Amino acid sequence: MSPLARKLAGTRQLLDPILGESRNFARAPLGHDAADAMLRGGLARDALHEVFPGDASAAASGFTLGLAQRMRGHKRLLWIRQDFAALEHAEISPTGLAELGIDPATVLLLRVAHAEDALRAGADALSCAALGAVIVEIPGNPKVLDLVASRRFALGAQAKGVTVFLLRPGAEPQPGAAETRWRIRSLASADHDDWGMPRFDAELTRNRHGELGRWAMEWCCDERAFNPAADSRAVAAAPAGRTLAPAEPAWRRAG
Amino acid sequence: MPLASARAIVGEIEIVEADPAADRRKLVEIADWCDRFSPFVTLDPPHGLVLDITGVSHLFADASGNGEEKLLAALCNALRKGGFTACAAIAGTAVAARALARFAPGTVAAPGDEAATLAPLPAAALDLDVKDTTALRRAGLKTVGQVAERSRAELTARFGKEMVFKLDRALGKGEKPISPRRILPAFSAERRFAEPVVSEDMIAETLHGLAGSLAAIMEERGKGARRLEASFFRSDGVVRRIAVETGRPLREPGTIAKLFRTRLDALADPLDPGFGFDMVRLDAVHSERLVPESVGLEARPDDDKEIAFLIDRLAARFGSHRMLSFLAQDTHIPEAAGVAVPAQHAPDPTVEWERREPGEPPRRPLRLFAKPEPIEAVAQVPDGPPVTFQWRRLRHRVRKAEGPERIAMEWWQGEDHKPTRDYFRVEDETGRRFWLFREGLYHHETMMPKWFVHGLFA
Structure with a gap:
């Protein structure tokens, strides 16, 4: 091999994980058939994924947890949060985790002061193959979270097979090395239905290796899998901001 | 001497207010520094320090033997270089050493020889209260030796039991143990340098080596460290101590060294070697029994080990109060039902997480x-x-x-x-x-x- 060819091969080796051209991802299905088909069998395990909340609710955190749960198998989950996130978007409640079907004993929480620390902690965590997934919650668009940081995450995820999720409340999407990007909104329960499992209006807004889509999903807390949300008011037909004014709220006495 | 008299003798005199608090702080600093001679240092305010040098003096000995004299000289020289006037002495008991330091500095009393060494000192060396000292003088007992000659019964009748105890201790009989300022580490390893070291690599290598020595002694006793402290003794007398904690007993040198590297990297005010460190010590401040792992009982013992190491690393970098795990609590008050506790110190769970009801949607918010x-x-x-x-x-x-x-x-x-x-x-x-x-x-x-x-x- 000529020196130039060797150099090229080396560069290729460096770039491949970033460009992701000639790479076979280890994939894990979400459980939602249509989405899995679009994702060619499931979400890439050894990659970086971004989740952007589409509204001020806990839907995106719930969805991210669901994805992380699907990816991690029996391994542990580390959630890295900025102190600011806890103030603005409330604490993660272990009882809430348990209710979603996620054993709180398998979840670790790291609080950090600012985005820089969150990135450093994330990089540190990715060197530990005993972790199944890492959720890094970084509000807004801090300068340190640039293309380089994003690539570093993608490479780290690939090296040890730890899935990384960037949860980005109040952030605008920027160029990055994420394999997929999601925008998550809450999905209203079907009319005349009981209060059901958590429901999401999940929009796949970026997919490096496939097409985009938008689905109504439901997280089944018992099976720990995403299912198609039955009988939802068509997602596309409910533009955000439309107000529905039912004559009076449906109130089921319970408790 | 009153200030007016002093002024009369020397016209140009600089006057500084007494600042007992600052004196005390300085004394603590010096005590920290003295740690390099013995880990067993205690304060004797306002101006004194007591070091228990049992079993350390031989470290200072050379071909001619007498390590104690060498130690004393090294201590006084170092303090003099630091700009202090120091009076020091060595004796078998703290009280005897204290008396010698005040009235015959530089003395090293041979073991068992305290009575003879102290005999010529004035009775004031016994450090009794003013009333008793005056009483001794009036009775014509001018030296310690004269006091020691009197019968104990006589002295007890006149001055009380306390005084006699003190006298006995001064004469090297009986000992009141001194209490160290800092917790004595269970295991300790140290390295002195002929030339002060400055380079980070050298420090990292030293820590790695010390961790190896520490691991060897801990292994003999079947222990592992839960809290490690590295002390860096700078050649100009400043001591910096840095601690790391671990979630489970630990003794692999490589892991210990890595934890310290992470901790040192994350310091807000980095380790400043100044003109270099002339000694580094690694202590296992807190240790626990390290049970050899039974392989095969757990599905992936390596996973748990790796997670424990990750927790230690993140705690070393960000503080153990930030690396949390969840613990169920026995209460139905929603905000108290689960708490986040430092993962390194998480107790074994006593309460189970409430099982979710199958088929039911979540009853508690995320x-x-x-x-x-x-x-x-x-x-x-x-x-x-x-x-x-x-x-x-x-x-x-x-x-x-x-x-x-x-x-x-x-x-x-x-x-x-x-x-x-x-x-x-x-x-x-x-x-x-x-x-x-x-x-x-x-x-x-x-x-x-x-x-x-x-x-x-x-």
């Missing part, structure tokens, strides 16, 4: 506000869910509601009675789900119940 946020709510019936509510300046129209789930505060805990809460799970018209509660039973506890949002469901 995100919980540490402090419930007040909202303005309008309800149709006094004990019903709100029809609309306003939270963070946004109005939400309730489309679906479930409840109430009545949660009484635990009146047996604490004195202030907190009102009962009626919790509702509500969904607004965009599908966002909230956990709201009304505080206070209408009519019974309050006429104007307040509403709060306590959590957000996924």
Whole structure:
């Protein structure tokens, strides 16, 4: 091999994980058939994924947890949060985790002061193959979270097979090395239905290796899998901001 | 001497107010520094320090032997270089050494020889109270030797038991143990340098080597460290101590060295070698029995080990109060049912997490506000869910509601009675789900119940 060819091969080796051209991802299905088909069998395990909340609710955190749960198998989950996130978007409640079907004993929480620390902690965590997934919650668009940081995450995820999720409340999407990007909104329960499992209006807004889509999903807390949300008011037909004014709220006495 | 007299003798005199607090701080600093001679240092305010050098003096010995004299000289020289005037002495008991340091500095009393060494000193060296010292002088007992010659019964009758104890200790009989300022480490390894070291690599290598020595002695005793402390002794006398904690007993040198590297990297004020460190010591301040692992019982023992190491690393970098794991609590008060505790010190769980009801949607929100946020709510019936509510300046129209789930505060805990809460799970018209509660039973506890949002469901 000529020196130039060797150099090229080396560069290729460096770039491949970033460009992701000639790479076979280890994939894990979400459980939602249509989405899995679009994702060619499931979400890439050894990659970086971004989740952007589409509204001020806990839907995106719930969805991210669901994805992380699907990816991690029996391994542990580390959630890295900025102190600011806890103030603005409330604490993660272990009882809430348990209710979603996620054993709180398998979840670790790291609080950090600012985005820089969150990135450093994330990089540190990715060197530990005993972790199944890492959720890094970084509000807004801090300068340190640039293309380089994003690539570093993608490479780290690939090296040890730890899935990384960037949860980005109040952030605008920027160029990055994420394999997929999601925008998550809450999905209203079907009319005349009981209060059901958590429901999401999940929009796949970026997919490096496939097409985009938008689905109504439901997280089944018992099976720990995403299912198609039955009988939802068509997602596309409910533009955000439309107000529905039912004559009076449906109130089921319970408790 | 009164200030006026001093001024009369020397015209140009600089006057500085006495500052006992600063003196004390300085004394503590010097005590820290003295750590390099013996870990057993105690303060003898206002101006004294007592070092227990049992078993350390041989470290200073050379071909001619007498390590104690060498140690004393090294200590005094170093202090003199630091700009202090030091009087020091060595004896078999702290009281004897103290008396010698004050009245015959530089003396090293041979073991068992205290009585003879102290005999010529004035009786004041016994450090009795002024009244007793005066009484001794009036009785014609001018030296320690003269006092020691009197019968004990006589002395006890005149001065009391305490004085006799003190006398005996001064003469090297009986000993009052001194209590060290710092907890003595169970295991310790140190390295001195002929030339002060400055380079980071050298420091890292030294720590690695010390961790190896420490591991060897801990292994003999079947122990592992839970808290390690590295002390860096700078050649100019400044001592910097840096500690790392671990989640489980640890003794692999490589892991210990890595933890210290992480900790050193993360220091807000980095380790400043100045003109170099002339000694580095690694202590296992807190150690526990390290049970050899039984391989095969757990599915992936390596996973647990790796996670423990990750926890230690992140705790070393960000502080152990930031690296958390969840612990279930035996209470039904929502905000207290699960707490986040430092993962390194998490006790074994005594309470199980409440099992979720199969087939039921989540009853508890994923995100919980540490402090419930007040909202303005309008309800149709006094004990019903709100029809609309306003939270963070946004109005939400309730489309679906479930409840109430009545949660009484635990009146047996604490004195202030907190009102009962009626919790509702509500969904607004965009599908966002909230956990709201009304505080206070209408009519019974309050006429104007307040509403709060306590959590957000996924």
